[in-house]
Amino acid sequence: MIMIKPDLVRILIILLLTFYNNISGQINLNSRAQWFVNDRFGMFIHFGLYSGAEGVWKGEKLRNDNNYAEWIQYRNRITKEEYLTLTDKFNWNEIDPEKWVILAKNAGMKYVTITAKHHDGFALWDSKTSDYDIANYTNPKRDIIRELADACNKHGLKLGLYYSHWVDWEHPYGWDHTKEISGISSADFDKYWQEKVIPQMTELLTNYGPIGMIWFDMWIHHSQTVVTKDQLLQLKQLIRDQQPDCLINSRLGLSLEEDKDVDFQELGDNEFGQKKKDFPWQSPATVAHSWGYNRLDNDFKSTTSLLQSLISNVSLNGNLLLNIGPRSDGSIPYEIEKRLLEMGEWLRINGESVYGCSASDLPKGMNDWGVITEKKNPYGTKLYLHLFSLPPDRKLKLTGIKSTPLAAYMLDDKNRSQLSFIHNEIITEIVLPNVFTEKLIPVIVLEYQKSPDCVIDMAAQNIEGGYCLTSLNSVSFVEKNMLIPKSRGGTVPSYLSIKSPIILKWKIYINTPGRKSIDASYSYQGKALNNQINLKVSNNELKHKITNTGKTIGEPKSDWVIDNFRSSLLGSINFNEKGYYDLEISIIPAKNEEIKFQWLWLK
Numbered sequence: 001m002i003m004i005k006p007d008l009v010r011i012l013i014i015l016l017l018t019f020y021n022n023i024s025g026q027i028n029l030n031s032r033a034q035w036f037v038n039d040r041f042g043m044f045i046h047f048g049l050y051s052g053a054e055g056v057w058k059g060e061k062l063r064n065d066n067n068y069a070e071w072i073q074y075r076n077r078i079t080k081e082e083y084l085t086l087t088d089k090f091n092w093n094e095i096d097p098e099k100w101v102i103l104a105k106n107a108g109m110k111y112v113t114i115t116a117k118h119h120d121g122f123a124l125w126d127s128k129t130s131d132y133d134i135a136n137y138t139n140p141k142r143d144i145i146r147e148l149a150d151a152c153n154k155h156g157l158k159l160g161l162y163y164s165h166w167v168d169w170e171h172p173y174g175w176d177h178t179k180e181i182s183g184i185s186s187a188d189f190d191k192y193w194q195e196k197v198i199p200q201m202t203e204l205l206t207n208y209g210p211i212g213m214i215w216f217d218m219w220i221h222h223s224q225t226v227v228t229k230d231q232l233l234q235l236k237q238l239i240r241d242q243q244p245d246c247l248i249n250s251r252l253g254l255s256l257e258e259d260k261d262v263d264f265q266e267l268g269d270n271e272f273g274q275k276k277k278d279f280p281w282q283s284p285a286t287v288a289h290s291w292g293y294n295r296l297d298n299d300f301k302s303t304t305s306l307l308q309s310l311i312s313n314v315s316l317n318g319n320l321l322l323n324i325g326p327r328s329d330g331s332i333p334y335e336i337e338k339r340l341l342e343m344g345e346w347l348r349i350n351g352e353s354v355y356g357c358s359a360s361d362l363p364k365g366m367n368d369w370g371v372i373t374e375k376k377n378p379y380g381t382k383l384y385l386h387l388f389s390l391p392p393d394r395k396l397k398l399t400g401i402k403s404t405p406l407a408a409y410m411l412d413d414k415n416r417s418q419l420s421f422i423h424n425e426i427i428t429e430i431v432l433p434n435v436f437t438e439k440l441i442p443v444i445v446l447e448y449q450k451s452p453d454c455v456i457d458m459a460a461q462n463i464e465g466g467y468c469l470t471s472l473n474s475v476s477f478v479e480k481n482m483l484i485p486k487s488r489g490g491t492v493p494s495y496l497s498i499k500s501p502i503i504l505k506w507k508i509y510i511n512t513p514g515r516k517s518i519d520a521s522y523s524y525q526g527k528a529l530n531n532q533i534n535l536k537v538s539n540n541e542l543k544h545k546i547t548n549t550g551k552t553i554g555e556p557k558s559d560w561v562i563d564n565f566r567s568s569l570l571g572s573i574n575f576n577e578k579g580y581y582d583l584e585i586s587i588i589p590a591k592n593e594e595i596k597f598q599w600l601w602l603k
């Protein structure tokens with residue numbers, strides 16, 4: 001027998017953990033979710049009887065502007081009997097779930113989540129619990145979940161199942177929003193729960209091999225619904241017992257505070273990340289608006305914007321679950337298929353910057369040209385700079401990284417031809433190629449020996465080489481209630497409401513010395529003559545008197561009169577040498593007056 005010293009065990013564990021963390025790059029996740037944060041991109045499939053209605057019923061379109069065609073039975077008040085006539089519309093000889101899986105694979109997606117049972121209560125598999133299922137209405141019997149599970153196995157994708165546990169329009173005691181009028185007893189709802197939810201979930205968890213995730217869909221906390229915490233715990237326990245590796249999304253309905261044992265947070269529909277989070281999360285998204293096929297829903301997002309949503313999420317540690325709504329013959333609308341395939345093409349070349357990547361430590365939006373993902377491995381760290389916009393002078397400035405890169409090249413360049421760059425303190429200036437071979441989103445790779453040091457309290461130079469200084473990139477603490485969000489359709493910008501003297505400070509790095517001018521944008525509606533802005537940099541000082549900025553018209557409508565935000569020159573200052581500068585302004589409003597401060601612009 002080999003004896004292992006406790007010390008050695010400790011060292012081994014530490015080594016293992018270090019390696020583990022380096023691979024994932026994302027902390028605060030349980031081991032179950034490891035594949036999920038690695039894979040980043042999945043396919044959502046909304047398919048059901050509603051797919052046959054296509055968002056129209058008896059010539060009338062869906063009674064809701066959100067276009068959610070899978071809600072047509074509820075919205076257009078269709079009885080169960082009439083709704084079932086939709087089964088005649090389906091062309092079962094054509095419907096082949098393997099085609100959806102192949103599309104997912106070609107799109108670079110690593111998992112597939114299908115509506116096993118949506119709100120209409122109709123099961124897409126051969127359910128022993130309920131006759132309200134696909135097997136009962138097809139001859140020979142079909143089981144879409146089985147076929148999809150087989151196809152996923154064959155092509156190496158993980159299978160996720162959407163199951164509407166709260167809303168069910170078929171079962172007399174399932175939740176249906178009209179019960180807000182009629183009411184429902186908790187005993188009756190529990191009948192539905194024990195008679196349909198638990199047995200159907202048991203079927204799904206025991207008959208279809210490994211399930212990667214269960215996608216529940218209760219988008220409000222259980223306390224606001226008829227569902228009880230105990231019922232949710234029962235359901236969760238069932239999953240943990242039957243499939244210990246299966247992920248559960250946060251729309252189960254328990255808050256993360258009351259139960260930490262949910263595996264990832266699901267954001268709202270088409271809601272994308274705003275902030276880096278370590279806990280795994282995902283945005284469900286559509287290519288147009290509807291989830292189920294809607295023939296009138298033609299507002300398709302571009303491939304570039306879909307890719308940007310995916311990459312931006314990854315840059316904040318998030319995933320993207322992008323939806324297709326097949327038609328009643330199984331086909332995918334051309335506009336959706338085309339975009340998915342284009343995403344796949346991009347990922348085949350540039351996927352290294354998405355799969356297995358996580359957030360960098362720089363705050364979202366700090367560099368205005370795009371987003372950054374990061375990959376650590378035992379040999380070093382790579383940063384991937386995704387260019388959403390291109391600087392007109394073809395010199396990309398990355399602000400915030402202290403370390404000097406070892407190498408810089410385009411991710412799609414097999415030869416890794418080096419891009420020339422200059423590194424100054426915290427600005428890496430990279431000379432971009434004149435022509436990009438990548439037409440959608442070019443990616444620059446920067447290699448470092450180890451995870452590079454970041455400076456996060458700096459205001460970055462923007463794409464035009466200037467600095468836009470707001471309360472958001474300042475180092476000063478600002479009371480939340482002073483931040484006024486934009487309003488009136490964005491014609492009134494967001495601003496800082498200043499009613500008593502305040503000091504705001506920024507840290508910037510100047511890499512091109514010289515004289516720079518400084519403007520301030522603000523609105524002032526009063527009559528006082530002693531409102532002041534004083535600016536200090538090193539030993540220089542600029543003083544500025546604030547005067548009334550008047551009104552303007554936001555839109556050509558007589559009632560759209562809004563405060564004017566005007567840019568005024570404060571003066572110019574000589575920045576003699578390269579280096580860090582502290583910039584400070586004091587804004588001193590006259591007594592009882594309000595200054596609406598927007599930004600400083602330094603260039």
Ligand code: JFZ
Binds near residue numbers: 068217284291
């Ligand atoms: C739900 C479903 O009702 C819809 O049919 C679709 O399946 C979608 C993926 O999920 O819709 C929602 C869920 C959450 C919100 C809004 C609509 N939300 O958080 O605001």
